[in-house]
Amino acid sequence: MLYHSTRGGSSGQTFEEVVMRGLSPEGGLYVPDSIPKVTVQQLQEWSQLPFYKLAAAIMKLYIGDEISDEDLLDISRKSYATTFSDGLTTPLKKLDDDRYILELFHGPTFAFKDVALQFLGNLFEYFLKRKAEKGESVKPITVLGATSGDTGSAAIYGLRGKENIDVFILHPKGRVANVQERQMTTVLDSNVHNIAVDGSFDDCQAIVKECFSDKQFNTTYDLAAVNSINWARILAQITYYYSSYFQYLKQNDQMSQILDCSDMQNLPTLTYVVPTGNFGDILAGFYATEMGLPTQLVIATNSNDILHRFVQTAEQEVRAVEPTIAPAMDIQISSNFERYLLHLANNDTAKVAAWMSDFKTKGKMSVSPEEHQKVKDSFMSNNCNELQILTAIKKYHEKYNYIACPHTACGLHAMDEHLNETTDASYKKVLKKGSAAAITLATAHPAKFDVAVHRAIGQDPVFPGPLEACKTMETRCLSSAADKEAIKKLVAKYSSRNPDNQKQSKGWKLISACPVTMATNIGIALGGAFVVYSAFKYFTKK
Known part of the structure; x- marks a missing residue:
């Protein structure tokens, strides 16, 4: 199965290309060249399968031979067999x-977005690993997404800690539920970066699309999409x-x-x-x-x-x-x-x-x-x-x-x-x-x-x-105006490609922390200093 853009200009694209690219160069979305028709026999076979095997069977129609049956089933098993609480x-x-x-x-993350983003996270990881195994040069990809609440946390949980993947998620400041915000901002993995944008979700989404359409920026940071502009989201x-x-x-x-x-x-x-x-x-x-x-x-x-x-x-x-x-x-x-x-x-x-x-x-x-x-x-x-x-x-x-x-x-x-x-x-x-x-x-x-x-x-x-635990956990979040250039500067500053971040993988956390986190970290630091000072006084008296 090959793919083409909704606006023309890009055609003959492979499944891997459309997944890793997200948005076509002319700003369109990728769609399959045809929609496969399911037969009665396929429905009969599928009706007896557990979810992860059913998912792999459906996805195979749109992926073809790009991923082997064995590998696709393994990706689906990782995505669904153990990560969901219901059988x-x-x-x-x-x-x-x-x-x-x-x-x-x-x-x-207790939202429907998990169905797609657990799969997409494992798909990104699979394609990068396969590239490395072929001896090809592997540069970190930069996942840039916008969320009205649930996409952000689902993407973060699907990608946290994954090698060669930086994650930047934009959300409209003050316009997502408190629980949704805390689900995102309490993930402190060094490859995850939340950005609260002064604007609406439409503003966030527009910035993401503009960044993907910025050829130099897109190429420099190898942007990848987690929003439903990515075809793999719809497929899942x-x-x-x-x-x-x-x-x-x-x-x-x-x-x-x-x-x-x-x-x-x-x-x-x-x-x-x-x-x-x-x-x-x-x-x-x-x-x-x-x-x-x-x-x-x-x-x-x-x-x-x-x-x-x-x-x-x-x-x-x-x-x-x-x-x-x-x-x-x-x-x-x-x-x-x-x-x-x-x-x-x-x-x-x-x-x-x-x-x-x-x-x-x-x-x-x-x-x-x-x-x-x-x-x-x-x-x-x-x-x-x-x-x-x-x-x-x-x-x-x-x-x-x-x-x-x-x-x-x-x-x-x-x-x-x-x-x-x-x-x-x-x-x-x-x-x-x-x-x-x-x-x-x-x-x-x-x-x-x-x-x-x-x-x-x-x-x-x-x-x-897990949602109850979020209420008291440490948070970390950046802030930005609803402006593409401001977002680009934040990506450049906190990307793993930045030499400063390669030298100090976690040193930036305090700088970018939300006020709650800043207060927590400062309190811990002062408390630790007091303990050290007290111990010093005690032993010098002895």
């Missing part, structure tokens, strides 16, 4: 006959659509529908309700559908609803970002949408480039009525405000004894809105093809958004041990 990796929970929740938060997320589909059939004693099936048309359709801001998670669902999985997709947004407005009106228009209690979705510029636009344009890269140019210069772009109908054939959508988010959290807690994070609650609200479109609340009459059930993707553990959850239900969610 199913992404377990499907049944609420009632119509409603299910797909829990994607059983990884090390396709896996849990298939896994959950098989889980649904097993839970409802319907596996015979696959095992005895001879025609994909006879398989039941499931509806996936996907909370999304950057369009990555829903795009993975779109690829799963295009591959042949019988699904329908619902986009769920908060009040920053540019994606919902596009589905409804055919126009995408940027508005001011409104801070909400679902901060990971506080986005107006959804990077991955460009990949879908290429599909919408029938692979016309010039058309996509024109759309993206309009969007950048005018803050809006629109599609034709025929193209808009195509959009509506692929997606339904819904938005919700803060009150509706809180109401959904409370409702599902009271009715099902289930506590959801605010982002998941956007999905639950969307699911209920579609259910309530008919008097008998029958999904089969609401959705176009008919659907056996609806599955809302649960994107994060509720404890990561404890303040919002407490507002909704009057009590705190139970904190898993």
